[in-house]
Amino acid sequence: MVASSTARTGAGGQTLVVDLAYPPDPGRAPFTRADLVVTGVDHSGTSYEVRLYLDNPGADIDTPRDPEAGYAGRYTVFGHGGCYGDEGHCEVPEAAGDPTDVRPVHQLTPLDTFVTVTDALRRVLDRDGRLSTVTMVPVSLTPRRSDRSPAPELLEFADLSLHTYLAATDLDVPTPG
Amino acid sequence: MGVRRSAASLSVAELTDLRDAFTALYGISDDRGYAFLAGVHGLPLPQYCKHGSILFLPWHRAYLYFMERAMIDALRRSRDDPAAAVSLPWWDWSSAAAHADGGGLPPGWLAPADGGANALASGPMTLGDADLEQVRTNLPGAVTDGADPVTVRDPDTPDQLPKATTVNRALSATSFTEFSQIVEGIHNGVHGWVGGAMSAVPIAAYDPIFWSHHAMIDRLWYLWQLSPQGADPSAALLDTALPPWPMTVRQTLSVPNLGYDYAAQVVG
Incomplete structure (x- = not known):
């Protein structure tokens, strides 16, 4: 697993460019599958998608979703569209560690997701020998399509990491658009 | 309860039964009716649905089970026919028909061009x-604006729906956790694709297409369960309750035990 340590805003302040070096020292291990794993994803607001580009720090909402642009796939967050309760209703409580606490998990507990990027990673490695950055392009999925736009304010997560696997799995197929 | 069929293969009579069942549910204002059932997913609070959770699939299977039961009850009462039957069809958004020009939402769920009523359009x-x-x-x-609001849609183009290769990738998952995460991601994208009310957790279930979208998700889980890599959730999860439904995860695992099935193919 390779975890990100630094990130910076990208094109027009509307994207996030994450430094993610692969292969790490001391070198590349063979893999049959690679996933970009995003943890701690916020889903409290408007729904949104995050388009992922490998080694294309200038990618933005207008960048084609095709392999030549480094497009690796996207994940979609089904959002809650704001808080509908009283004050404090949408604050996710810290895990109490209390074994007698059998309350359901809070609805807004951040989630984890992943995008399989095997072919996109292989393309970058074949071309450049190594991966340097992952650009995250968040786009809102508002009820009205005409309102959809770059949405850096929705892009909240704890960590992005690259996981490579050496396993026989049919999941190693091109990532759909 | 019966056999769930593809939305694309419903007969005229089956589509009529479905519309009549939804119309009947719309007219029931207590906890047997549509407002209650749609509200369980989000608003009004409390919100019970499970997303971003390993309970995503079991919870929504229980949800559809009770919705289907309510549809049958409402249809029977409205027709005064104790033998009336109806099932939730699935919307296969990965099919060639859905991806074709003019595809997208199943035709039976669209508002008639002549402005007539269709209980499945909103x-x-x-x-x-x-x-x-x-x-x-x-x-x-x-x-919609004004009094007596109804749900709105603003769908994207058909080519942006999940592809068959995406579904196959999910069906190739080798653990329940992995399958659940992949399928939930696909599911999220379809909610965004439909737009309108469907794009937000608190009100998505008020749109009638919600139920056929989730029947597709449930069917994929069923197909994965039948596949060689199909497996139960971890044992630690099996006795977890799925409120407000009086069911545990374990009780959602067998589709035949729940009394319904998915049509493999419908000819004629």
């Missing part, structure tokens, strides 16, 4: 004033 948004005001503020374009 659902009544029966929220209280405070919730409705907040929905209109937070989610403009999700519901």
Whole structure:
């Protein structure tokens, strides 16, 4: 697993460019599958998608979703569209560690997701020998399509990491658009 | 309960039964009716649905089970026919028909061009004033303006729906956790694709297409369960309750035990 340590805003302040070096020292291990794993994803607001580009720090909402642009796939967050309760209703409580606490998990507990990027990673490695950055392009999925736009304010997560696997799995197929 | 069929293969009579069942549910204002069932997913609070959770698939299977039961009851009562039957069809958004020009939503769920009524084209948004005001503020374009609001859609182009290769990737998952995460991601994308009310957790279930979208998700889980890599959730999860439904995860695992099935193929 390779975890990100630094990130910076990208094109027009509307994207996030994450430094993610692969292969790490001391070198590349063979893999049959690679996933970009995003943890701690916020889903409290408007729904949104995050388009992922490998080694294309200038990618933005207008960048084609095709392999030549480094497009690796996207994940979609089904959002809650704001808080509908009283004050404090949408604050996710810290895990109490209390074994007698059998309350359901809070609805807004951040989630984890992943995008399989095997072919996109292989393309970058074949071309450049190594991966340097992952650009995250968040786009809102508002009820009205005409309102959809770059949405850096929705892009909240704890960590992005690259996981490579050496396993026989049919999941190693091109990532759909 | 019966056999769930593809939305694309319903007969005229089956589509009529489905529309009549939804119409009957719309007319019931107590906890057997549409407002209650749609509200369980989100608004009005409390919100019970499970997303971003390993309970995503079991919870929604239980949800559809009770919805289907309510549909049958409502249809029988409205027709005064104790033998009336109806099932939730699935919307296969990965099919060639859905991806073709002019595809997308199943035709039976569209508003008639002549302006006539179709209970499957939109659902009544029966929220209280405070919730409705907040929905209109937070989610403009999700519901119609004025009195007696109904759900709105703003679908993307058919080529943006999940592809068969995406579904196959999910069906190739080698653990329940992995399958659940992949399928939930696909599911999220379809909610965004439909747009309107479907694009937001608190009000998505008010749109009638919600149920056929989730029947597709449930069917994929069923197909994965039948596949060589199909497996149960971890043992630690099996006795977890799925409120408000009086069921545990374990009780959702067998589709035959729940009394319904998915048609493999319908000819003629």
